[in-house]
Amino acid sequence: MRIIHPDDRQTAAIVQAMHAVATAEGGIELLPVERDSIAAIQRHLLHRDPPIEPAGRALPADLATVLDDPVMRCQTVRILAMLPVIDKRVMPAKVRVVEDAAERLGVEDQGLAILRQAVKGQYRRLxxxxxxxxxxxxxxxxxxxxxxxxxxxxxxxxxxxxxxxxxxxxxxxxxxxxxxxxxxxxxxxxxxxxxxxxxxxxxxxxxxxxxxxxxxxxxxxxxxxxxxxxxxxxxxxxxxxxxxxxxxxxxxxxxxxxxxxxxxxxxxxxxxxxxxxxxxxxxxxxxxxxxxxxxxxxxxxxxxxxxxxxxxxxxxxxxxxxxxxxxxxxxxxxxx
Known part of the structure; x- marks a missing residue:
């Protein structure tokens, strides 16, 4: 992975995107381990401590505008791709939000391919x-x-x-x-x-x-x-x-x-x-x-x-x- 240093606006967009994935855009409540994971990602990968709360639980409408750097876009999608696994269910509703974010950001990554196989239960192929x-x-x-x-x-x-x-x-x-x-x-x-x-x-x-x-x-x-x-x-x-x-x-x-x-x-x-x-x-x-x-x-x-x-x-x-x-x-x- 690559180190990124998002500014305040970019951090806010990434944090809101993480909450959008983990809650399936507001349809599911966060588990404690998901909340702790989002906070830890902010501390260690986004360099934001104390962590911030999101402005909403839907993907930010301006996600692609705010995240205009290709490296930051890729790393954001990689971060988002880890979140659907943390609740132990790999729910299609959460994976769809990751796919939506990746499409908006123009990112295709190996993590997305793995996530697609996991959500379909294609573990032998994976x-x-x-x-x-x-x-x-x-x-x-x-x-x-x-x-x-x-x-x-x-x-x-x-x-x-x-x-x-x-x-x-x-x-x-x-x-x-x-x-x-x-x-x-x-x-x-x-x-x-x-x-x-x-x-x-x-x-x-x-x-x-x-x-x-x-x-x-x-x-x-x-x-x-x-x-x-x-x-x-x-x-x-x-x-x-x-x-x-x-x-x-x-x-x-x-x-x-x-x-x-x-x-x-x-x-x-x-x-x-x-x-x-x-x-x-x-x-x-x-x-x-x-x-x-x-x-x-x-x-x-x-x-x-x-x-x-x-x-x-x-x-x-x-x-x-x-x-x-x-x-x-x-x-x-x-x-x-």
Whole structure:
């Protein structure tokens, strides 16, 4: 996502548009989690604290006039696209308001395509699209899903066959990652190695490991300081979605669908009511402020020797406040 700095008039229009979506233009009362989410979006994504109340609950008639910048228009539609999922129902009436706003603003975005599939209950199609894009940008180093990348998926799902497993070990890649354990203990490379070791995750090159490209996901954890607990994974997805243009709405909408709405889209945990709006949208904002997109040609190996604190400074990662650290620790979401 991109950082925007709306002026007072633009902020008022975006806030009214958010209320229009969440209430289906006045037809439905806001849930507490929706009200908290709109307030958190104002604080962290619109830089408005204290939050303001809307002038009405219909889409502003002058929305397209007030929001005249293409980047602000796109980011507004992305914000609006998250709101119908928060009530856990993905109601057609709310999605229609998002579609109306997008049409007025002349925006077509991946988030709209995902939302259309979700409101129709087309979760298999949604999952297939998410998987295709994830394999291309997370698993593959080329940005396109190759046959080799799909074969890697089959490898991970295979039962343990000792002789075959030895054949599947990529010894040179494994040695490269194991070598990170010899880096200085304050380095980013050592932090990655320790992340794998402390959690018992297979290191790239091992038979049951994810492809090396998936190490970008682990790098997000290390850089953002969000743990691999359920709440930590939700916040890491929020940080990642905020950081990247490549899979922005895939990451944000998938985690809201699967961790808030309780809709099983992809394999893995499926929960309801996991969203903590202030922490979630703060994580999105931290990812947005991070100046290097880890999914856009970033190479982990160019920075493995940098001290981790220095890497965060270079990338302009907003530090966690003592209060945030305390909350994250209490919720088992702070990286140990």
């Amino acid at each position: 999952a297939f699209g998410l998987m295709m894009r994830s394999v291309a940008h997370y698993w593959s180093p080329t940005g396109k899903a190759r046959l080799r990348d799909w074969l890697d998926m089959l490898r991970i799902g295979m039962p343990a066959i000792p002789g075959l497993y030895g054949f599947l070990t990529d010894r040179s890649l494994l040695a490269r990652y194991e070598g990170l354990g010899g880096r200085p203990h304050d380095s980013f490379g050592y932090g990655i190695w320790r992340f794998y070791k402390d959690r018992g995750f297979p290191i790239p090159g091992e038979p049951k490991s994810f492809p090396e490209g998936w190490s970008k996901h682990e790098a997000y954890h290390v850089i953002s300081e969000y743990e691999t607990s359920l709440q930590g994974e939700m916040l890491n997805a929020a940080f990642s979605g905020g950081n990247t243009e490549v899979l922005c709405m895939d990451l944000l909408l998938l985690t809201l669908l699967q961790f808030q709405a309780g809709i099983q889209v992809m394999p893995g945990p499926c929960l309801t009511d996991e969203l903590r709006p202030d922490a979630f949208f703060r994580a999105v904002a931290r990812g947005m402020a991070t100046s290097v997109d880890l999914l856009d040609g970033w190479d982990l190996w160019t920075v493995v020797d940098l001290p981790l604190d220095e890497l965060r400074r270079r990338y302009h990662v907003p530090p966690l406040s003592p209060e945030e650290r305390a909350w994250l620790a209490a919720n088992k979401a702070l990286l140990a």
